[in-house]
Amino acid sequence: MMSRTTIVSIMLRPSSSLVTQGQPQPLPRKGRTSMQHAAATEIKQGAAKPRSSSELKRRLWRNKWLYVMILPGILYFIAFKYVPMFGLTIAFQDYKPHWGFAGSEWVGLKHFERLFTEPDFMKILTNTLLLFGMNLLFYFPIPILLALMLNEVRITFFKRFFQTLVYLPHFMSWVIIVSIGFVMLTMDGGIINEMLAYLGFEKINFLLSTEWFRPTYIIQVIWREAGWGTIIYLAAIASVDPQLYEAARMDGAGRLRQVWHITLPAIRSVIIILLILKIGDVLELGFEHVYLLLNSMNRDVAEIIDTYVYTAALQQGQFSYSTAIGFFKSFIGLVLVVLANKLAKRMGEEGVY
Amino acid sequence: MVEDRTVSGRVFAAVNYTLLAIIALVTVLPFLHVVAGSFTTSAEMAVKKFILFPTVWSFDAYKFIFSTNTIFRAMGVSVGITAFGTLFSMLLTALMAYGLSRRDLDGRRGIMFLVVFTMLFSGGLIPTFLVVRELGMIDSYLALIVPASISAFNLIIMRNFFQNIPEGLEESAKIDGCSDFGILFRIVLPLSMPAIATLSLFYAVTYWNTYLSAILYLNDSLKWPIQVLLRQIVVLASGMDYSSDLDSTVPPPDQTIKMAVIVVATLPILLVYPFLQKHFAKGAMLGSIKG
Incomplete structure (x- = not known):
C-alpha cells in the first residue's frame, strides 16, 4: 500500500527531472554504485529496511522514472482487477443498473440463500x-x-x-476448435458420422446429445492443450543432470526404470505446482469453450457456473444474483488453492507461494 | 545420450516413435480435412466424405464468402485489434516488468504480490463488465483491448527474463548517463528479443482469438471481429441452435463454405506460427522455469 501512496506523492511533486534526463545521474553516496548498494543491503538482510526516512525518500526520488514506468500497469491492475473485486459487493445488493452501485439497496445474504436453495444450482455445480x-x-x-x-x-x-x-492447436481460438468439431460431427455430412454410416453404424447426433457433450468437451480440451502442456515439463526434464542417467545405466537400469527413478522424481515438484494451479482453476473450465458447445438440447449437462452467470446477468439482468454465484466460485477456487498448497508443503514440496 | 542398443531398448524406441507419430497425425488431421474440404466443390464433398486431399479443385467456397464485404470487414477489425492491442500490451508489460525487475525498487514485493493475487482470485465476469460499462467502452474497440491489456502471466515471464540480464550492463549505462527509460529501450529490450517475440505472439494470438469480450461489449454487428462472425456462420446460421428463431427457408451454409471461413479465420495464425515457433518454445521456458 505504501508504494501506491509514494507513487502519488512522486507524481504530485513538481519535477525538474525532464531536464536531468539524459545527463549523468549523481552517484549514490559514498561512491557506491546502486548495484553494490543493493548487494550490500541484501547481505545485511535485516537492514534492508531504510535506516531513516530521508534515505528512503532519496531512493524513491532516484527511482522516480521506474515508478513512472510501472504506473500505467498499476492503474490497469487497479481498474480492471481490483475495482471488480470490490465490485463483488454488489452480490450483497439488489443492483439496479440505472441506480448504480451507490443507489442500490443492500440485501445481505439474500442472493446466497437463493443460491443454495435453487434446485438448478445443484445441477450446475454438479456439471461444473x-x-x-x-x-x-x-x-x-x-x-x-x-x-x-x-x-x-x-x-x-x-x-x-x-x-x-x-x-499448433493451442493457438487456435475455441471458436475455431469448436467450429472444426462442428463440421466434423454434424449429422449432415460431417466426416465422423459419414464414417459411422460407412461402417454400418447408426449416425449419432453428437452436438445435440446429452451423453456426448462431456466426451466431446474433454477430447477438444486434450486436442487443443495436451501438446502445449508439455513445454513446461520438457523444460524441467532438460535441467536433469545427464550424469544421473549415466550412473543408472551403469547399474543396469533400462529405459523405463530410468524414467521411473530419475525423470519422474526430477519433475515431481513441477507436476505438483501445476496440479495446485489446476485445482485453483477448479471452476475455471473455460467459459468460451463450454459456452460454444452449449445449446438448448444439451443444457442439462452442459450448463456450468460460468455460462449460468453469463446468461443470468446479461440476458435476464440478474446482476446481483449472478455476481453472488461468481463470487462463490472465485472464493471456492481460492480456498482450494490455499488448501492444496498447504498440503503440498506438508508433504515437503515447495508449493506455489 | 547414446541410442540404447539392447533388444528391449529397440522395441521401446519403436513403440515410442510409432505412438508419437500417430498422435501428431491425429492432431493435424482435422485441420487437413477442413483445408481440403474448403478447396473442393459441394458435390465432391457429398460423394467423397473422407476428404484429405481435394481431387476436384474449386474456389467456389472462397468466391462465395468474399462476394460480400462482411468477411473483409471482420478481418479488418481483427487485424486492427491485434496490431494495436499487441503493441499496447507489449508497451505496458515491458514498462511494468522492467520497473519490477529492478531490485532497488522499493515496494516491488508488494506490487508483485498484488499482481500474483489477481491470478488466484478475480472479481469475475459481471463486476468487470460493469467497470467496462462505467468507463463508457461499450461498443468501442477499446473494450476489446484495454481490459485485457496486461496478462499477469506474461508480465511475470517478462520480469524474470529482465532479471536474468546481467545488472552490470545497466549499471555501466547508468554511469555513462543513461536514464532509466534509456536503459530499458536501448539496452534491456534489444537484449530481450526472444522474450519479446514470444510474448508478442501470445498477445497477438489472444487478440486475434478474442470472442468473449466481443460478445460482451459489442452490440453492433458491424463491429464484429472474425471470431464472432465465424461462430455465426458455422453454428448459428445452420439452424442448430435456437432453431425456432431462424428462418427455415434459408438453406444453411454449405459444409465447404463453413470450412472456407474456418480456414480464413485460421490463416493469419498459420502464417506467423512457423517463424515464431522456435522463439516461443525457448522464451516460454526461460521465463516459466525460473519463476
Whole structure:
C-alpha cells in the first residue's frame, strides 16, 4: 500500500527531472554504485529496511522514472482487477443498473440463500465439478506422459517436427476448435458420422446429445492443450543432470526404470505446482469453450457456473444474483488453492507461494 | 545420450516413435480435412466424405464468402485489434516488468504480490463488465483491448527474463548517463528479443482469438471481429441452435463454405506460427522455469 501512496506523492511533486534526463545521474553516496548498494543491503538482510526516512525518500526520488514506468500497469491492475473485486459487493445488493452501485439497496445474504436453495444450482455445480474431475483425470496426466515419451526421442528432427505439429492447436481460438468439431460431427455430412454410416453404424447426433457433450468437451480440451502442456515439463526434464542417467545405466537400469527413478522424481515438484494451479482453476473450465458447445438440447449437462452467470446477468439482468454465484466460485477456487498448497508443503514440496 | 542398443531398448524406441507419430497425425488431421474440404466443390464433398486431399479443385467456397464485404470487414477489425492491442500490451508489460525487475525498487514485493493475487482470485465476469460499462467502452474497440491489456502471466515471464540480464550492463549505462527509460529501450529490450517475440505472439494470438469480450461489449454487428462472425456462420446460421428463431427457408451454409471461413479465420495464425515457433518454445521456458 505504501508504494501506491509514494507513487502519488512522486507524481504530485513538481519535477525538474525532464531536464536531468539524459545527463549523468549523481552517484549514490559514498561512491557506491546502486548495484553494490543493493548487494550490500541484501547481505545485511535485516537492514534492508531504510535506516531513516530521508534515505528512503532519496531512493524513491532516484527511482522516480521506474515508478513512472510501472504506473500505467498499476492503474490497469487497479481498474480492471481490483475495482471488480470490490465490485463483488454488489452480490450483497439488489443492483439496479440505472441506480448504480451507490443507489442500490443492500440485501445481505439474500442472493446466497437463493443460491443454495435453487434446485438448478445443484445441477450446475454438479456439471461444473464433473467437468473439473474429467480435466484432472483425463487431461492432466497426458502432457506429462507426452513429455516423458518425447524425452526418449533421440532424433532431433523428429522431436522438432512433432512439437511444431502438436503445439499448433493451442493457438487456435475455441471458436475455431469448436467450429472444426462442428463440421466434423454434424449429422449432415460431417466426416465422423459419414464414417459411422460407412461402417454400418447408426449416425449419432453428437452436438445435440446429452451423453456426448462431456466426451466431446474433454477430447477438444486434450486436442487443443495436451501438446502445449508439455513445454513446461520438457523444460524441467532438460535441467536433469545427464550424469544421473549415466550412473543408472551403469547399474543396469533400462529405459523405463530410468524414467521411473530419475525423470519422474526430477519433475515431481513441477507436476505438483501445476496440479495446485489446476485445482485453483477448479471452476475455471473455460467459459468460451463450454459456452460454444452449449445449446438448448444439451443444457442439462452442459450448463456450468460460468455460462449460468453469463446468461443470468446479461440476458435476464440478474446482476446481483449472478455476481453472488461468481463470487462463490472465485472464493471456492481460492480456498482450494490455499488448501492444496498447504498440503503440498506438508508433504515437503515447495508449493506455489 | 547414446541410442540404447539392447533388444528391449529397440522395441521401446519403436513403440515410442510409432505412438508419437500417430498422435501428431491425429492432431493435424482435422485441420487437413477442413483445408481440403474448403478447396473442393459441394458435390465432391457429398460423394467423397473422407476428404484429405481435394481431387476436384474449386474456389467456389472462397468466391462465395468474399462476394460480400462482411468477411473483409471482420478481418479488418481483427487485424486492427491485434496490431494495436499487441503493441499496447507489449508497451505496458515491458514498462511494468522492467520497473519490477529492478531490485532497488522499493515496494516491488508488494506490487508483485498484488499482481500474483489477481491470478488466484478475480472479481469475475459481471463486476468487470460493469467497470467496462462505467468507463463508457461499450461498443468501442477499446473494450476489446484495454481490459485485457496486461496478462499477469506474461508480465511475470517478462520480469524474470529482465532479471536474468546481467545488472552490470545497466549499471555501466547508468554511469555513462543513461536514464532509466534509456536503459530499458536501448539496452534491456534489444537484449530481450526472444522474450519479446514470444510474448508478442501470445498477445497477438489472444487478440486475434478474442470472442468473449466481443460478445460482451459489442452490440453492433458491424463491429464484429472474425471470431464472432465465424461462430455465426458455422453454428448459428445452420439452424442448430435456437432453431425456432431462424428462418427455415434459408438453406444453411454449405459444409465447404463453413470450412472456407474456418480456414480464413485460421490463416493469419498459420502464417506467423512457423517463424515464431522456435522463439516461443525457448522464451516460454526461460521465463516459466525460473519463476
